Amino acid sequence: MSDTALAKVEDALKALFEAYAPLDGVTFHTARSSDEAFDEEDLEAGAQVLILTESFEMAHDESQGQTQVDASLICEVIEISSSAGVVTRNAQEIIAHMIAAIHTDRTLGGRLEDLEEQNVAPSGRNGIDASACSLLLDVVFYTPRGDLFTIVGPGGSNF
Template sequence: MPDTPTALEKVEDALKALFDAYAPLENVTFHTARSPDEAFDETELDDGPQVLILTESFEMNHDESQGQTQVNASLICEVVELSSSAGIVTRNTQQVIAHMIAAIHADRTLGGRLEDLEEQNVAPSGRSGIDASACSLLLDTVFYTPRGDLFTIVGPGGSAF
């Protein structure tokens, strides 16, 4: 089976590229293809916060007016940091998330791929360890694909990604 990225993987990767290009987030490392079950080692956490970009869920609706599929997806950006402050959103994590939201606000369509990208909430994650804690930023997005093709994104202007 060819390794063609799905539309959702393309959204995750475009979000990572947006964050990577945003100067205030230069000390944060973003991951899109890393399993949430893979623990971060102390060296990675010493280098700064680590953020996993994951798809939590998605639903599809037939858009009869365009002959396309509307995809509504919930993404999670899980910020993992070296801290023993489980169950709260630390000030460092608040800073990281505030800069992530500023980056999103600068390009809510991820270069014309999406109809919209909106932040929903922030909450401590249950994935905290002894020396690390995590908080999740939940994002909702809407984009379109051709009917029957969850590999291609059709941007609002008709461009294919």
């Protein structure tokens, strides 16, 4: 099965983070359910980040004959910590590096019109030995009308 346009955005964001040297030691995941628990050994190896689509809206862009997609993505940082309900210093540092990585390429290689960070909040799913917080990102991109599998970049390239 082909990847959807949103899956391509999630995967491109993961690739951007993985290529950013200060984020070495952090493991990024796409196509993984947020209900799937991490093993203790995974968390001991370093923070885990889930990249998920929270929601998206579509609008007909009549000037281009395309569909404009406005999506909210969540980057959930999960780490070993007993500090439930707060954004730990370690999570703050990881998120600061993630935002710096985003700043290096806000179009994800020409796929997006815009990528903006919105907020950070602790997640409600804190475990006994783990805590989580989420970085919310807003993205805007275009697809051909009726085709949510293809991204049409601002320069006209298809992804």
